[in-house]
Amino acid sequence: MSEDRELDGVLDVLSDEYARSILAEASTEPMSAKTLSDRCDASLPTVYRRIERLKEHDLVEERTRVKPDGGHHKVYTATLASVSIELDDGEYETSVERTDRTASLDADDAADRLTYMWENL
Amino acid sequence: MTIATTPIEWAILAVSAASTAVGLYVAYQAYRGYRRHRSRPMQYLSLGLIILLGVTFVSAFVGSLLLRGGVVPGDYRPGFTLLVRLLQLLGVAFIAYSLSLRG
Numbered sequence: 675m676s677e678d679r680e681l682d683g684v685l686d687v688l689s690d691e692y693a694r695s696i697l698a699e700a701s702t703e704p705m706s707a708k709t710l711s712d713r714c715d716a717s718l719p720t721v722y723r724r725i726e727r728l729k730e731h732d733l734v735e736e737r738t739r740v741k742p743d744g745g746h747h748k749v750y751t752a753t754l755a756s757v758s759i760e761l762d763d764g765e766y767e768t769s770v771e772r773t774d775r776t777a778s779l780d781a782d783d784a785a786d787r788l789t790y791m792w793e794n795l
Numbered sequence: 796m797t798i799a800t801t802p803i804e805w806a807i808l809a810v811s812a813a814s815t816a817v818g819l820y821v822a823y824q825a826y827r828g829y830r831r832h833r834s835r836p837m838q839y840l841s842l843g844l845i846i847l848l849g850v851t852f853v854s855a856f857v858g859s860l861l862l863r864g865g866v867v868p869g870d871y872r873p874g875f876t877l878l879v880r881l882l883q884l885l886g887v888a889f890i891a892y893s894l895s896l897r898g
Contacts, residue, residue, distance in 0.1 A: 702835050789828030
């Protein structure tokens with residue numbers, strides 16, 4: 675049943691329009707709450723509340739980015755890849771797939787190293 | 796119509812072709828990075844590199860063939876050079892934009 679409960683939670687978060695748009699924006703590149711608030715046309719407190727909920731379900735990943743002036747701020751990346759529900763023969767087959775960006779970067783692969791290097795430039 | 800006659804012309808051609816090949820290899824890795832991680836900075840980096848190295852090389856090559864062969868009058872040479880330089884500018888502009896794609 676734990677998988678079903680996980681899906682309940684994920685669907686519950688995704689039923690929220692702001693959470694969906696935050697997730698969509700954060701799927702293109704890591705973004706600060708301020709940027710997300712601008713892009714999603716939502717207030718900063720709204721963005722933070724949605725991010726908290728998304729984090730509870732591991733749908734976004736939080737990272738600290740150091741700014742050139744020495745300060746730092748948090749950036750968020752969507753980790754949701756897909757949610758699928760299939761109904762077959764009286765049974766639901768459900769799955770939530772996530773992408774783990776850092777884990778998926780392979781140190782032996784030129785494309786991955788270049789992506790990491792360029793994005794962190 | 797000859798592509799190159801003197802050894803130095805052949806050398807110029809070979810070096811340009813080699814730098815294009817290496818540049819396109821980097822562009823290809825950037826493209827793979829874009830596809831694999833849905834990374835927009837990588838998308839623009841690969842586009843920029845392809846324009847900067849691939850498109851300009853091909854147009855410079857085809858252009859000089861046309862000019863040498865007399866298909867296109869020599870008067871067009873400066874305009875043609877400008878076109879290639881504009882393509883280079885477009886390529887680096889894409890790369891610069893890719894760097895500005897930050898959260």
